[in-house]
């Protein structure tokens with residue numbers, strides 16, 4: 547049995563009629579930029595998460611950039627975030643001249659350790675940027691309380707957590723601004739690049755909308771500096787089609803995640819596999835189904851030989867990356883370093899069958915027990 551790491555082909559097969567029809571409609575009406583599907587998607591997404599404003603943008607990275615620009619982040623301003631994330635999180639802070647200030651993760655969830663945030667606040671701190679890594683939202687209660695005490699903005703990097711919940715509330719509606727991604731392999735993906743920003747603040751929403759189109763407040767009236775950051779009408783059409791069975795997919799992801807947990811917990815004692823913790827007040831969308839293993843490179847090679855591809859999100863935390871290391875000591879985030887050495891993501895998608903999952907688990911147990 548040979549598996550895909552993420553099975554987008556089965557998803558397309560299931561949604562083919564709708565995706566094709568919606569894309570054909572765009573080709574027929576010809577409004578490739580800012581066509582009617584853009585507004586339709588923004589309305590649908592805002593409704594879904596319960597936020598007042600949704601602004602679609604050209605990628606998750608661009609969403610972070612535009613959010614930081616809307617907050618008017620100034621050179622030298624500090625943004626507190628996690629080093630255990632995809633580079634884009636910190637990259638956009640640095641691109642704006644800001645300084646990412648790294649706070650280590652909780653070892654069992656790999657999410658920012660909110661208890662360590664307050665000690666890192668300085669007079670230059672402007673915002674806190676927690677990341678919903680692997681599809682689980684960080685401790686937003688604590689993050690928001692700290693932000694409120696110190697007058698800081700909170701930007702949720704929800705690129706991996708669209709559809710997740712925190713105390714019953716949707717990811718993307720938990721903070722000042724939230725940014726998500728529709729990169730094909732994310733929980734809600736398009737067929738190229740796309741993303742969205744969410745906020746309940748009318749002024750920030752207006753700023754994001756203007757920045758998205760070169761800072762225009764009206765046609766050819768450039769009120770501020772912006773970017774070319776629109777999401778294509780065609781990509782919006784794809785996401786609209788994918789929303790049709792997204793609730794079903796979320797349920798599948800929850801079930802598959804729970805089943806991985808059961809199958810692997812049964813063998814936990816002698817296998818050296820440790821499961822990720824999901825906090826009881828949250829629903830995880832399992833953007834990645836990630837576990838901790840020892841001798842990871844060997845285990846990955848043995849899995850691949852059995853037709854099971856794996857991935858590592860992420861091997862080296864940002865504070866140890868050449869481009870980001872400048873202001874951080876190598877010892878500052880030890881849990882992120884340890885996690886980087888042990889995390890391994892298994893095949894996960896809504897269309898993963900029980901037989902495929904059984905194969906993954908059997909192959910994994912065989913791989914970790916091989917001496």
Ligand SMILES: *Cc1c(COP(=O)(O)O)cnc(C)c1O
Pocket residue numbers: 605606607608631632634635677703705706726727728729739740741
């Ligand atoms: C994917 C991802 C991004 C960037 O999204 P793109 O759409 O690929 O630009 C940012 N942050 C995190 C945590 C991500 O996983």
